[in-house]
Amino acid sequence: MNAAPAVEAIDLVKHFGETRAVDGVSFVVPEGSVLGLLGPNGAGKTSLVRMLTTLSVPTSGTGRVAGFDILRQPTEVRRSLGLTGQAATVDEILTGRENLKLIGSLYGLPRTFVREATERLFARFDLTDAADRMAKTYSGGMRRRLDLAVSLLAAPPILFLDEPTTGLDPQSRSGLWAVLRELVSEGTTLVLTTQYLEEADHLADEIVVVDKGRVIAAGTPTQLKDQAGRASVVVTLTHAADLDRAAELMNSCCQEVHVERGSRRLTAQAGGLGDMTRIAAVFETSGIELDDLGLARPSLDDVFLHLTGHRAEDASDLTNEGVTP
Numbered sequence: 001m002n003a004a005p006a007v008e009a010i011d012l013v014k015h016f017g018e019t020r021a022v023d024g025v026s027f028v029v030p031e032g033s034v035l036g037l038l039g040p041n042g043a044g045k046t047s048l049v050r051m052l053t054t055l056s057v058p059t060s061g062t063g064r065v066a067g068f069d070i071l072r073q074p075t076e077v078r079r080s081l082g083l084t085g086q087a088a089t090v091d092e093i094l095t096g097r098e099n100l101k102l103i104g105s106l107y108g109l110p111r112t113f114v115r116e117a118t119e120r121l122f123a124r125f126d127l128t129d130a131a132d133r134m135a136k137t138y139s140g141g142m143r144r145r146l147d148l149a150v151s152l153l154a155a156p157p158i159l160f161l162d163e164p165t166t167g168l169d170p171q172s173r174s175g176l177w178a179v180l181r182e183l184v185s186e187g188t189t190l191v192l193t194t195q196y197l198e199e200a201d202h203l204a205d206e207i208v209v210v211d212k213g214r215v216i217a218a219g220t221p222t223q224l225k226d227q228a229g230r231a232s233v234v235v236t237l238t239h240a241a242d243l244d245r246a247a248e249l250m251n252s253c254c255q256e257v258h259v260e261r262g263s264r265r266l267t268a269q270a271g272g273l274g275d276m277t278r279i280a281a282v283f284e285t286s287g288i289e290l291d292d293l294g295l296a297r298p299s300l301d302d303v304f305l306h307l308t309g310h311r312a313e314d315a316s317d318l319t320n321e322g323v324t325p
């Protein structure tokens with residue numbers, strides 16, 4: 001793509017004491033395209049977004065948004081972007097409509113413009129019926145959509161979305177994806193963070209994978225998935241006692257065999273269904289009892305395993321940290 005860069009991260013660094021939240025990240029997002037920042041909990045995604053949207057000052061490095069320097073021209077930068085943060089920012093005791101009115105007056109937007117834009121956005125986000133209800137009565141998906149409507153009120157050419165669909169059910173998620181694709185088709189540049197490879201896959205033109213504050217891979221979804229390995233065969237044993245023998249069998253016929261003892265699972269790289277049939281045959285003759293045998297498409301976990309040689313850390317104890325109120 002030859003479009004002018006809408007967003008540039010230039011060797012961005014953010015340290016919190018000993019924590020290197022962002023440790024030298026650079027990327028370019030061409031105008032009218034979608035960048036997916038993909039990474040597990042604590043990867044540094046929010047820290048990156050906060051620096052690029054001028055909410056936090058980099059330890060070093062800089063960035064440009066719509067051609068404006070985030071350090072020297074923060075006002076111009078803010079005028080060019082909309083941001084939907086990770087935690088909902090809507091005012092709970094205001095109605096949907098009042099939330100937009102409030103933001104409109106904070107931005108100093110003309111009242112008739114705000115009224116018209118509100119109707120348009122609510123129609124688009126399927127919120128018209130709920131417009132006069134207090135936001136605290138909204139479902140998670142509705143709040144997310146209201147959040148997005150708020151960010152879009154001033155029609156920013158560049159939109160930052162921090163985990164826009166985390167916590168949404170699959171239906172609300174695909175509804176939101178459709179809206180985002182529509183925005184992009186109208187020329188909006190999107191930078192979105194996500195923990196879901198599938199989401200990045202659906203929406204992003206380019207994906208930057210971050211882990212521990214660093215870029216560990218970048219490319220189109222297809223390039224990344226090819227790098228991250230093809231599908232894998234997943235075998236779940238009935239008896240943990242068979243794990244070693246099963247591992248030996250799989251090693252004799254497959255590549256990249258991994259054993260997960262706790263779940264009695266073995267995975268191996270697979271080219272397709274043929275490999276699965278072959279493995280099924282091997283187990284059939286071995287007498288090892290299986291609970292399950294299947295093909296799995298590459299997940300974010302697999303991307304990590306491939307890129308770093310280790311599974312993304314189990315972040316379950318981090319998940320609740322400061323994310324949900």
Ligand SMILES: Nc1ncnc2c1ncn2[C@@H]1O[C@H](COP(=O)(O)OP(=O)(O)OP(=O)(O)O)[C@@H](O)[C@H]1O
Pocket residue numbers: 016019020021022039040041042043044045046047048086195
């Ligand atoms: N204000 C802060 N003070 C101290 N440490 C922080 C602060 N903000 C973030 N961190 C740390 O920086 C690292 C990166 O955090 P960040 O929130 O950017 O990650 P993330 O990729 O957005 O994670 P998540 O997917 O959970 O939202 C983490 O180790 C986090 O604990």
Ligand SMILES: [Mg+2]
Pocket residue numbers: 045046047086162
């Ligand atoms: Mg975050």
